[in-house]
Amino acid sequence: PVNTNYVYGQYVNGSIQRSNNNGVSFTDFTPSGSTGGLFYNPYEMAPGNHNVIVFGRADVWKTTSAQTASSSSGWSQIASTAIVAGNVSAIGISPTDENKIYIGTSNGKILVTTNNGVSWSATSGFSYVSDLWVDSVDNNICYASLGGVSSNVRKTTNGGVSWSIISSNLPGIAMNSIVVKMSAPRTIFAGTDLGVYKSTNEGTSWVSFNTGFPNVEVYDLKYKEGPKILLAATHGRGCFIFNFNNTVLNLSLTINLQAYQSVDTISVLLRSSTFPYNIHDSSRGLGGLGIAKQISFSGAVNGIPYFIEVKHRNSIETWSKTAQVFSGNALSYSFVTANTQAFGNNMINVSGLWSFFTGDVNQDGTVDLSDVNLIYNDAFAFVSGYVATDLNGDNFVDLTDLSLAYNNSTNFVSVIRP
Secondary structure (H helix, E strand, C coil): CCCCCCEEEEECCCEEEEECCCCCCCEECCCCCCCCCCCCCCEEECCCCCCCEEEECCCEEEECCCCCCCCCCCEEEEECHHHHCCCEEEEEECCCCCCCEEEEECCCCEEEECCCCCCCEEECCCCCEEEEEECCCCCCCEEEEECCCCCCEEEECCCCCCCEECCCCCCCCCEEEEEEECCCCCEEEEEECCEEEEECCCCCCCEECCCCCCCCCEEEEEEECCCCEEEEEECCCCEEEEECCCCCEEEEEECCECCCCCCEEEEEEEEECCCCCCEEEEEEEEEECCEEEEEEECCCCCCCEEEEEEEECCECCEEECCCEECECCEEEEECCCCHHHEHHHCCEEECCEEEECECCCCCCCECCHHHHHHHHHHHHCCCECCCCCCCCCCCECCHHHHHHHHHHHHCCCECCCC
């Protein structure tokens, strides 16, 4: 079975690395015989087989024991530097035959083997080959994304013998990644220097797919047919998920705020259950008074565990005790029933309801003298209205608010995260 503690990644100058403790530490297991390559060198795990990895530098290596291979064992060279005659820049493995592999190079060649590297065929004349995607039903069909400013998406239907141009009206910019959604409507997605483009007619025409997405370089795309989600990795803006289920997942959330006398706007973030606890989705709604309120998410997925992180404009950020799972598009979670409902037991009991600590006016994760000073200054100036320094929500900043913050600061109240 798949062990999710195993994580794989690349590092500069020809290094492939593996973690067996969910990313806490990594070990280099680059095959010692490999040579040359780019600043970052591609590797690809075989679709459906986590034991198989193909890794490319100026040559190509393959392991069928990814969890145990080391620099000195477990690897086989399947293409020499003489065969590659350049640097490997892209790898595509057939989902139906792990011995059929497509390789792209930085000097514009695409090589194909159908027999695990015993022999290779090559086609040249392309620009930099940035990514390859092999059809999961017919492995004679493969798509290639290319650098350069024209003819930068190609498709073969004959196993790499010939490659047709399907970039049509795409802008004249580099294509960095490519993936296909097989389920209807079959859709090609291209990650570019200006976000994501899509085609539902095999490249006859393309449209931007950037709704809610920045115009940023997209260096990798993956599509998961089961949960129907598209994942995009960007340069400098993090990772994004688009959920094609068009399903809204509803969280029934019950919280209480230490001092606030009514419900107020809160932000709720769904974070990965494992370090570094990346944000998967976020939403805003109302919360407080120990009343269950519905918060809706369009990017969350049933069956995936998420930590629930709740933020309020003058309260301490608070996390759920453990990661929680949506089932049937719904999840119910209450913080008010016990202090153990918060990670680190980080709440205070107010009239029988476990509540989020107040006083973090500047939202730096700690109630301290800086917050007290902000409240003191506003109280001295008789500030009123909907302001963060009004901790109890009575529309006046006064001694009551100052006292609440001061007491929490003397108790060194601060955020507790996983």
